[in-house]
Amino acid sequence: MGFLASVLDPAFTSYITPHTSKELTTMAPTAEEIKAKKKKLLKVISKLEKNPNDIGRILGEFGMTGIGMLGGAAAAAALGTSVAPIGWGITTLTGFGMVVAAPVTLVAGAAVVGGAAAYGIAKVVRNGGSQEGKQREILQQLYRDLEELRKRERSHANAQKMDESKSAFYRLLKQALDANLIDNEDAESIIKSIQDDSMSFQDAYSFLKDILES
Amino acid sequence: MSTKKLSRAQANLKVALLDIDASQYKSHELFMELMDLGLPKEVASRLHDLLTKTAYAAGKTIHIGKIIIVKILEFVKAHPFLVTGLGVGAVVGSAIAALLTGIPFIGPLLAPIAAALGITITVAGAVIGHGLDKALPGFGQTVAEIAQEFFKLIVEIFNLALSDAPQTRWAS
Numbered sequence: 001m002g003f004l005a006s007v008l009d010p011a012f013t014s015y016i017t018p019h020t021s022k023e024l025t026t027m028a029p030t031a032e033e034i035k036a037k038k039k040k041l042l043k044v045i046s047k048l049e050k051n052p053n054d055i056g057r058i059l060g061e062f063g064m065t066g067i068g069m070l071g072g073a074a075a076a077a078a079l080g081t082s083v084a085p086i087g088w089g090i091t092t093l094t095g096f097g098m099v100v101a102a103p104v105t106l107v108a109g110a111a112v113v114g115g116a117a118a119y120g121i122a123k124v125v126r127n128g129g130s131q132e133g134k135q136r137e138i139l140q141q142l143y144r145d146l147e148e149l150r151k152r153e154r155s156h157a158n159a160q161k162m163d164e165s166k167s168a169f170y171r172l173l174k175q176a177l178d179a180n181l182i183d184n185e186d187a188e189s190i191i192k193s194i195q196d197d198s199m200s201f202q203d204a205y206s207f208l209k210d211i212l213e214s
Numbered sequence: 215m216s217t218k219k220l221s222r223a224q225a226n227l228k229v230a231l232l233d234i235d236a237s238q239y240k241s242h243e244l245f246m247e248l249m250d251l252g253l254p255k256e257v258a259s260r261l262h263d264l265l266t267k268t269a270y271a272a273g274k275t276i277h278i279g280k281i282i283i284v285k286i287l288e289f290v291k292a293h294p295f296l297v298t299g300l301g302v303g304a305v306v307g308s309a310i311a312a313l314l315t316g317i318p319f320i321g322p323l324l325a326p327i328a329a330a331l332g333i334t335i336t337v338a339g340a341v342i343g344h345g346l347d348k349a350l351p352g353f354g355q356t357v358a359e360i361a362q363e364f365f366k367l368i369v370e371i372f373n374l375a376l377s378d379a380p381q382t383r384w385a386s
Contacts, residue, residue, distance in 0.1 A: 144274070144275065148274070181224070182224070182227065186227060186228065186231060189231045189234070189235070190231070193231070193234050198234045198237070198238075199230065199231075199234060203230065203273075203274075206273075207223070207226060207227040207230060207272075208227075210222075210223035210226065210227075211221065211223040211224050211227060213223070214221045214222060214223040214224075
């Protein structure tokens, strides 16, 4: 592995500024590489299923640490990620025999931030001083934010079911990846955004559910 | 390479992941990268405006302007030879043109930038721009074709995920 190569010679590095580190690949992965990566991802997910709270350690083992999906060259090299999207087939669900246990609750695990700010802004908006249309839009956005926060608060309430739900989620993720309903990149992105909290379990779960049901 | 069509639900997931991806870049970082490209000031400042645009899709607010900027920057960085051969304006222009032809409702969002780059959309929906059909020796495709291929997946994702809004509201 480690087929990543930087294509640019020094003459062009003026286009690359140091604060975003993205690796560019020269070739799209072959079918074998995709399969190998998928197998690796399935292994990661199975481990996560058994120990959902060990996500930091497990991802570290597989070299998937790093911020977000763009995460370091090490992660990319370890799992053979590329910039070019991989073509993936979508199989139907009929006859596949997917049995998914619906988790009772899914835990977001994030602190509830920004709640006070949302209320503060709402007051300012209601007291006028700006155009009505814009106001309504801002209000709508705040209501959506509030809903999101409430969702996370509710999911905090059932801490006991936490592990069960997380495992169930990883089980679902495994099935989706196995059936080629999501590609390797998506699976990896989901795992990473769950770890660094940029996506809640609930959101990820509802996306997967939609995909499986469509 | 043959790809089956995306389903709506898959597009929604991909949009959400794209949003998370883009949100890891700070706006001022992206702004600096735009400046570094060496585009004419007018174009750069209109691209900067794009950064703040959002749309509602996949059940949440998507920072669609940011996603587009990130993808355009990726495109420019992925084709350094095109940039030296044709100039960064043509490369960015071909990216904008590819997005305009692929995503019908994105016109209002990209119109100012397109105008500044000298790209016009005719009544019939064709996108015309100087230099878009230029090809470099050794490349089998024009820059317009290269751009369309690069943005094919993004176009597909946006079309699916953003299509249910009766009128996409470009909030900022």
